[in-house]
Amino acid sequence: MWEGIVTGFATALTLSNLGWVLFGCASGTIIGMLPGLGPITAIALMIPVSYSLEPAGGLIMMAGVYYGAVFGGSTSSILLNAPGVASTVATSFDGYPMARAGLGGRALAIAAYASFSGGTLGAIALMMFAGFLASLALQFQSPEYSLLLILALSSVVVFAEAQARLPSLITLLLGLMLGTIGTDQLAGIPRFTFGRVDLADGLNFVLVVMATFALAEALRMTLQKDQPPPTAVTASQLKLSWQEGAPLLPVIGRSSVLGFLIGVLPGAGATLASFFAYDIEKRIGNGSREAGVAAPEAANNAASTGSFVPLLTLGIPGSGTTAVLLGVMLSYGLQPGPRLLVDQPEIFWGIIASMYVGNVILLALNLPLIPQLAKLLRLPSRLLIPLIVAFSLIGVYLTTLNLFDLYLMLGLAVGALALRWHNYPLAPLLLGFILSGLLEENVRRTLFLAESGWLELARPVTLVLMALLLIVWLSPLRGRSTENPKP
């Protein structure tokens, strides 16, 4: 293994590859900050550039684009409450209130440090446990996924404040219902489309997230009186003292481990990881806003790294982003899987080494930019609101190129404003929407399997997850709910 690591660093640390990872991080950050453009789009847009490079350089640059885009998404999530990708939604729960309270620079700095730590810890775990985890991930089939998803959805309701449980359940169900719009994945039957072709593919994620978070936030700001702009962010605010940073270390540590383990599972890895990490932190941690930013950021970056496990060791992409990366690897004539480590160790270890290098470069590149980015928050609301409205409209139009979706977004935003005004949390709605398709697919497959006998489903992982689910469902009876602020 050590020989491989040395080979990897020798590949990643050549001057040209360092240049490409720097270019990748910078491009990824800028693209990720644009409305509606997430890591998948960023990588897809950089494919033409990667063709002009040799495989190691191209893949190392792509890894940089990936991290940059994830961090860029967190920036718009914290500053504008406009998460461009599902995995940064949980960051906005505490990040955006921090930004509105004049702590935008601190929130961005914590996000940068947590992303760096999560990504680096994930890379170490990838190096050490890749083979073992890949074989474990293969144990996860539809019954296990169904239980994991039900566990995630249950947690968001059960761990809410006692008086917020019913509203959380209502918005969660609304999200699940929104997710059923479109053609049924298994039977190919149109549902809730009312004959409209625009709805046949279902609602786009960017549309729902921009409507419920960004546009609804702009409308909510319109309802409120003008508030004085937050104070300017200085470079000194980006430094965390030991007293401030120490409580975040365990948060980052446990969120990274959790994120990496969930990231290894194919599916909605980074999204589930960030929501789980946020919920767990609110339940067992000190509940501070800083921890609420650090946990999802560390988890989603570790999960992004974890998603490379099935790609590199089994040749199975675990997420949309790694599916695009698989396409890039295949276009280079590389076949990811067990033979990659044997046949082309410099590629395998080069990608892993570039994860460390990419994380360091990303941190060095983005910390100086934070004070400039945070200036956006000093705009008075009469200028910030038009900016957020424009940002949301461009984001959705750019993603779907469909005018109907813009009307739909406006309608959903008005509905989201009404829900929010009456203290219905919107995070469960978004989680329900994101996981709806995956849940239905797996539940239906599980029940098909169960037709040949329920005992078929009694596997060790299933039983553990069922026990966990039971504990979660019974926990409110023991009065163990904790404070869980949600937007």
Place this chain on the structure above:
Amino acid sequence: MIPSGHQLLKLLILGLGAGYLYTAWHIPMDPWTAEELVNARTLPLIYGGLLVTAVLMSWKRTAPSEAIEAGPMLRVAGVVILTLGFLLALQFLNLWLGLAGLLTALALWLGERRLVPITALVITVPMVGWVGIELLLNLHLPD
């Protein structure tokens, strides 16, 4: 008795749940799919049923929401109407030109009267969008 805003919202969600249940029940299916234990209707019927139950359970619950005055409500209505106007205009106008118009209208409606910030906003956002998205990223938006 006039229902409060919160009661009205719950009534709306209840109506939505009932409408969803009705539509779910009428999802068209071929005879083979209809015979399956779990089909395209199953989960929607469960979601709709649970939503109606949850809303009914929460009927007596009052939310500690703030009262909205007529002024801010009018401001929100203005923002929504201006955005609707922009969407209608998009059928005839280029996105970036339309966006410049929307930004101007929104800033004026929300009380910005200084020429420099308005001009900066109106020129910068569409220009950055056009250069970044259409020229650099080569993504062409439909006219």
